[in-house]
Amino acid sequence: MNEHIVVTGMGIITGVGYGKEATLNALRSKHSGIGKMKYLRTIHADYPVSEVKMSDEEMRDFLGIPAGKIITRTPLLGIMALKEAIKEAQLEEKRPRRIVFINGTTVGGMEKSEQYYPEFINTEAYIAAHDCGTSCEAIAETFDGFDMITTISTACSSAANAIILGANLIKTGRVDAAVVGGTECLSKFHLNGFSTLMILDKEPCKPFDANRLGLNLGEGAAYLVLEKEPDAKKRGVQPICKLSGYANTCDAFHQTASSPDGQGAYLAMRDALDDANLKPEDIDYINAHGTGTQNNDVSEGTAIMRVFNDKIPPVSSTKSFTGHTTSAAGSVESVISILALQHDFIPANLNFNTPMPELSFTPVKDNVTKKLHHVLTNSFGFGGNDSACIFSKIE
Numbered sequence: 001m002n003e004h005i006v007v008t009g010m011g012i013i014t015g016v017g018y019g020k021e022a023t024l025n026a027l028r029s030k031h032s033g034i035g036k037m038k039y040l041r042t043i044h045a046d047y048p049v050s051e052v053k054m055s056d057e058e059m060r061d062f063l064g065i066p067a068g069k070i071i072t073r074t075p076l077l078g079i080m081a082l083k084e085a086i087k088e089a090q091l092e093e094k095r096p097r098r099i100v101f102i103n104g105t106t107v108g109g110m111e112k113s114e115q116y117y118p119e120f121i122n123t124e125a126y127i128a129a130h131d132c133g134t135s136c137e138a139i140a141e142t143f144d145g146f147d148m149i150t151t152i153s154t155a156c157s158s159a160a161n162a163i164i165l166g167a168n169l170i171k172t173g174r175v176d177a178a179v180v181g182g183t184e185c186l187s188k189f190h191l192n193g194f195s196t197l198m199i200l201d202k203e204p205c206k207p208f209d210a211n212r213l214g215l216n217l218g219e220g221a222a223y224l225v226l227e228k229e230p231d232a233k234k235r236g237v238q239p240i241c242k243l244s245g246y247a248n249t250c251d252a253f254h255q256t257a258s259s260p261d262g263q264g265a266y267l268a269m270r271d272a273l274d275d276a277n278l279k280p281e282d283i284d285y286i287n288a289h290g291t292g293t294q295n296n297d298v299s300e301g302t303a304i305m306r307v308f309n310d311k312i313p314p315v316s317s318t319k320s321f322t323g324h325t326t327s328a329a330g331s332v333e334s335v336i337s338i339l340a341l342q343h344d345f346i347p348a349n350l351n352f353n354t355p356m357p358e359l360s361f362t363p364v365k366d367n368v369t370k371k372l373h374h375v376l377t378n379s380f381g382f383g384g385n386d387s388a389c390i391f392s393k394i395e
Contacts, residue, residue, distance in 0.1 A: 004242045008177075008238075010084070014321075024339050027318070028347075031321075042191055044195060047217070049191075056072075059077070073219075078105075081220075091225065096176040099175060100169055100177075101136070101148070102162040105328070155381035160377075161385075161387055176227060205291075206351040214293050215292045241393055244275075245389070249264050249268045261303075276374070284372040286314070287336060301358065316349035316363045340375060346367065
């Protein structure tokens, strides 16, 4: 019996739009969500960001959440994406026996608690909604069917590690299905922290460009529904693709910087290929972590060259569309990678002009139509916590 882990549902919301269709249209039309800040209240409004084009109140209205209910932006984004994933996977009509919800986030409800902290005595509810676990619970309670919920916080690899944990729980028989991914809103903590590291660009980011100056922050959420292929067939649900391989490594090189030789990234990609029983030449597209920072793009590019040698497949970073959605990036970019896989195209690496002298390859500058069978997506977090996932067509 085929025991592949398959994806049976997806949901996504980012600065380019809400839902898979809007995301696909933005990628195909090369429409970036990066622009002027609107919703985050900060004195650093000169930094371009990729914000979801809905206020908290608009999302509340869309979701039917009462005005008196305490809820912050991070779980609001998560609920938006979760509903789309659950609907596609038909979890409400044809419920698997045991379902886990694994949510990756770091900011949690921080964007509200940082606004109200000076008056916290009078705004205790927002302080209580601060932590990441509370955000996870607020999302989970909108679907009456989770048997287990948990939160992962490993910075920018959080959502990718949620995917990996969910797959492992299915493989070991602890659950029958896993709803996995991440959500993250913008906050002053985010903006000020990355500004202090001096890795924010005041123009739209240019991943893998010799003249790159840093990243643009983004916000969003995305979830995948995972289950074994025979279980999906028993439920009468059509699988979208396979999660054919994955790996997480940690080179612990530095608290915030990637290693110069890309050791952690190299090991993550190599181990994901081994897990999928694939060779480097089997990969048709790499959706790179590609932040646009000086450090990441050299480190990741070096790791790619180490893994793929002189047969490097097309590479692009879609953070030039969505901004860096930090803890949600792994699932946001997994959904984008699967959309590319489904529709046989490689999304452009926007704003690229000048090749990096350190690298033997350049990213895809324009959309490319190409038959895809296997796509690799990278998500690398602070502390050298690096993850890679491979999604494959069901032939």
